[in-house]
Amino acid sequence: MIQLFHVTKTYPSNSPALVDISLQIDRGQFVFLTGPSGAGKTTLLKLLFREEEPTEGQILFDNQNVTRLNTRGVARLRRRIGLVFQEFKLLPRLTVLENVALAAQVVGMSRKESHIKAYRLLRELGLKGKYDSKPLMLSGGEQQRVAIARALINDPMLVLADEPTGNLDPVMAEETMRVFLKMRETGTTLIVASHNLELIKRYGSRIISLRQGGLVDDLERVTGAKAS
Amino acid sequence: MKWSQLAFVGRRVRHSLWELLWNHVLTSGTMAMSLFVFGVFILLQENLQHLLKGWGDQVQINAYLDTNVASNEAQSILERIQSLPEVEHVRHISKEQAWRDFQTALGAQSAVLEGLPVDVLPASFEIAVKVPSRSGPLVEELASRLEKIEGIAAVEYPQEWVERLSLIVLAVQWAKWVLGGILFVATFFIVGSTVRLALLARKEEIEIMQLVGASEELIQAPFVLEGMLQGTIGGGLSLLGLWLFYLFLQQHFFLAFPLFGSMIQIRFLDPHSIALLLVIGLLLGGMGSLFSLRRFLRTWRG
Ligand SMILES: Nc1ncnc2c1ncn2[C@@H]1O[C@H](COP(=O)(O)OP(=O)(O)OP(=O)(O)O)[C@@H](O)[C@H]1O
Ligand SMILES: [Mg+2]
Numbered sequence: 001m002i003q004l005f006h007v008t009k010t011y012p013s014n015s016p017a018l019v020d021i022s023l024q025i026d027r028g029q030f031v032f033l034t035g036p037s038g039a040g041k042t043t044l045l046k047l048l049f050r051e052e053e054p055t056e057g058q059i060l061f062d063n064q065n066v067t068r069l070n071t072r073g074v075a076r077l078r079r080r081i082g083l084v085f086q087e088f089k090l091l092p093r094l095t096v097l098e099n100v101a102l103a104a105q106v107v108g109m110s111r112k113e114s115h116i117k118a119y120r121l122l123r124e125l126g127l128k129g130k131y132d133s134k135p136l137m138l139s140g141g142e143q144q145r146v147a148i149a150r151a152l153i154n155d156p157m158l159v160l161a162d163e164p165t166g167n168l169d170p171v172m173a174e175e176t177m178r179v180f181l182k183m184r185e186t187g188t189t190l191i192v193a194s195h196n197l198e199l200i201k202r203y204g205s206r207i208i209s210l211r212q213g214g215l216v217d218d219l220e221r222v223t224g225a226k227a228s
Numbered sequence: 229m230k231w232s233q234l235a236f237v238g239r240r241v242r243h244s245l246w247e248l249l250w251n252h253v254l255t256s257g258t259m260a261m262s263l264f265v266f267g268v269f270i271l272l273q274e275n276l277q278h279l280l281k282g283w284g285d286q287v288q289i290n291a292y293l294d295t296n297v298a299s300n301e302a303q304s305i306l307e308r309i310q311s312l313p314e315v316e317h318v319r320h321i322s323k324e325q326a327w328r329d330f331q332t333a334l335g336a337q338s339a340v341l342e343g344l345p346v347d348v349l350p351a352s353f354e355i356a357v358k359v360p361s362r363s364g365p366l367v368e369e370l371a372s373r374l375e376k377i378e379g380i381a382a383v384e385y386p387q388e389w390v391e392r393l394s395l396i397v398l399a400v401q402w403a404k405w406v407l408g409g410i411l412f413v414a415t416f417f418i419v420g421s422t423v424r425l426a427l428l429a430r431k432e433e434i435e436i437m438q439l440v441g442a443s444e445e446l447i448q449a450p451f452v453l454e455g456m457l458q459g460t461i462g463g464g465l466s467l468l469g470l471w472l473f474y475l476f477l478q479q480h481f482f483l484a485f486p487l488f489g490s491m492i493q494i495r496f497l498d499p500h501s502i503a504l505l506l507v508i509g510l511l512l513g514g515m516g517s518l519f520s521l522r523r524f525l526r527t528w529r530g
Contacts, residue, residue, distance in 0.1 A: 049439070071444050072443065072444070075438075075441045075444065076441065077441070078438075078439060078440060078441035079440070079441035080441075081441075083439055083440070089435070089439075091432060091436065102436070102437075102440075103436075103440040105232070105233075105236045106233075106437050106442035106446055107440070107441055107442065108230045108232050110232040110235070111232070111235065111236075154441075
């Protein structure tokens with residue numbers, strides 16, 4: 001579903017953040033992206049949802065060339081991708097329910113329909129009774145689940161999560177991972193960037209390691225074999 | 229854009245109007261001031277034009293008779309003038325008629341005439357000129373011929389004034405666009421700075437909308453609508469101001485120049501100009517928003 005061909009990304013006035021990366025990710029895979037700070041994990045995710053453009057190389061998403069999209073195309077691409085950030089990026093003035101529903105409303109779902117769907121997702125994620133709270137009244141783990149609900153409301157093919165457990169204590173982090181695992185059941189592809197080796201060892205089925213912008217390891221758990 | 233998205237835009241606009249109420253009020257007020265100044269020029273121009281048109285259509289030449297001309301002599305002079313090829317028709321205005329006309333024109337102020345003899349005003353002929361002869365030089369030439377007729381004391385023709393006033397109207401017309409243009413450019417940037425504030429207040433929200441795949445139009449629409457609303461409200465306020473200004477003029481112009489003022493009816497803007505002010509407001513607001521929106525959104529993305 002996702003293919004990278006010799007992708008290099010150099011930020012202006014910087015040494016390359018990613019160097020000649022080629023890889024393929026299939027539908028329904030649960031991929032961990034790991035590596036030390038500055039390895040290029042966030043950069044790789046940003047390339048996938050076209051926050052950044054590669055300096056060289058091509059990226060295909062669902063057979064569509066992501067590097068050649070105009071503004072309209074980028075918007076359409078993002079409707080198929082759910083994003084979860086370390087800092088949650090929830091709007092403090094909106095309620096939990098409105099935060100989640102907003103993502104559906106901007107792509108054309110009616111207010112009522114979006115609320116119904118947001119209710120359902122929030123309930124599934126264990127946030128029953130918090131619908132009308134403001135995000136800042138919630139714990140970190142709860143906020144993270146609101147962010148996940150928002151990422152899921154448009155039934156994305158792909159979910160990208162950057163350090164989703166970075167702000168959470170180990171118990172909350174476990175909880176979040178279980179939510180991600182459940183997501184797998186519906187066939188959603190998942191790419192999670194994380195430092196958290198504990199979690200990676202426990203949950204990762206495919207682990208891609210980066211170092212200084214290079215691909216150093218690509219480990220597929222299920223087969224136990226190394227893929228390049 | 230779908231209906232549900234229009235509803236979404238509507239909710240955004242409502243929210244933002246509340247959140248940044250005073251900014252919007254200030255911007256509308258500034259727009260109202262620019263449009264007011266522009267409107268004052270239109271008011272001036274329209275009234276002058278109306279005045280000119282009135283004069284142009286009316287009698288082209290007034291010929292005043294010597295006071296000692298008898299009425300049978302006056303009749304023969306009238307016939308002589310009537311026979312001139314350029315003349316369409318002639319109306320004799322007797323001293324009494326002139327007096328009554330003057331009284332009516334003064335209206336409530338006619339008390340100033342009390343004690344004056346009824347024959348203080350001269351009798352005259354109102355001479356309408358045929359259409360082909362109505363141009364400046366021809367009227368002038370005719371006037372000088374009339375002046376030589378025995379029994380005619382003086383000849384006046386508004387044409388002279390019409391031409392001088394036409395120049396003034398032209399100047400007003402130009403001043404309107406030059407000054408209006410400068411004000412509009414300034415307003416354009418003021419609208420821009422409001423948009424910038426609104427954008428900063430909603431920076432996070434816009435970022436999130438972009439990340440979840442909202443289209444460019446959906447993100448921009450609320451701001452543009454707000455601008456258009458502001459502009460139209462600004463236009464409306466300026467019209468209100470102009471109306472008050474007009475009422476003020478009607479009263480005070482009359483008091484300041486009792487004679488002249490009473491003979492000139494000040495008019496308010498015609499419907500075209502009212503629409504023009506509203507449309508300029510709308511466009512200024514909408515385009516000002518869109519312009520700065522595009523600039524800011526572009527710089528965000530780097
Ligand atoms: N917007 C940017 N402008 C310039 N340089 C950048 C930018 N973003 C990242 N970089 C550089 O690119 C390299 C890779 O950064 P990236 O954020 O992808 O690393 P990371 O693996 O996500 O690190 P971390 O684990 O700390 O989040 C770093 O050297 C960083 O300084
Ligand atoms: Mg990172």
